[in-house]
Amino acid sequence: MRRFLIGSAALSLAACSGSADGSRLDDDETLLSVSASGESDATPDTARFEAGVTSYAGNARAASDANAETVRDVIAALREAGVQESDIQTRALTVSQIEYGNRRGQYQASNIVAVRVRDVAKAGEAVTAATEAGANVVNGPSLSMGDPESAINSAYANAFRAARARADAYAEAAGMEVAQVLRIRDAGGWQGGRMIPQAVVETAADASAVPMPRPVSPPPPEEGAPFMAGTTTSSVSVQVDFALRPL
Structure with a gap:
């Protein structure tokens, strides 16, 4: 138009x-x-979002191992949903000790990946796949044109x-x-x-x-929910x- x-x-x-x-x-x-x-x-033809995993354990090694295992599941789910490996990029990888709150003294490991979906119609499916595989940090998606x-x-x-x-x-x-x-x-x-x-x-x-991605734990969208x-x-x-x- x-x-x-x-x-x-x-x-x-x-x-x-x-x-x-x-x-x-x-x-x-x-x-x-x-x-x-x-x-x-x-009409936008590309969707981008961030998906990540935050894990907790009593020591740094356990938190890091648990985090890595879930992140591997998330990446595998994204690839199964049609996302190319070259369109998945690590954005943040941290391990730190918590110094306040109910988890004080524990260790937190976080890994966030940026995801590009080249078919906008499949963006909702990719977000769902990531959350079902264990992603508990999601930001986006945002739409753009190639x-x-x-x-x-x-x-x-x-x-x-x-x-x-x-x-x-x-x-x-x-x-x-x-x-x-x-x-x-x-x-x-x-x-x-x-x-x-x-x-x-x-x-x-x-x-x-x-x-700075916003920590959320969104439920997967209902099957067939439209992505506009x-x-x-x-x-x-x-x-x-x-x-x-x-x-």
Whole structure:
């Protein structure tokens, strides 16, 4: 799905024979600066979550051994659920003595792995497999796209098209036409909860074709419970300087 949003930022018209910033206006051209936004929706295709095991025992060796055994079960269950071995990565491995609470004097061993599921539809199954195998620390899943740049580029293309459409409307109303694109300034944006950094692109050509985990002990979800991927929106803004000339 493609959506076009035209921003409400200031527009400026100024007739001049040139500019200090090297905008390269000809004598009969007028500068038009347009701000616009663009959005693009894409369905996430990758799920990530953390699964871990926390074990307790009277000494460090016993806690570590018990933890390792359960973690092996969790990893085996994840692989049986279709998760590739290369998509399971150890994130934290600790053994420490507890100095407070009901378990004071005991030892705690923890092992947390990060898991990537390349088929979002199987994310719920993978989480269930991990918890049933003994994982008692789960964080996530979070959804993302394997190729986020594709959605971002689509949003930028939409933003530029929106800017060009507004420039054409202004030019028509003024009895002029768009002669060239002088400059494109990238204002960045957001993709889901991730910030898209700004970039700067300049051109003198017409660019109209520019394309700490939280400890929980969750029960396994009911069989057949839906896992909703939804869509992630990429939203960006640009400012484009156009040169207009009389018809």
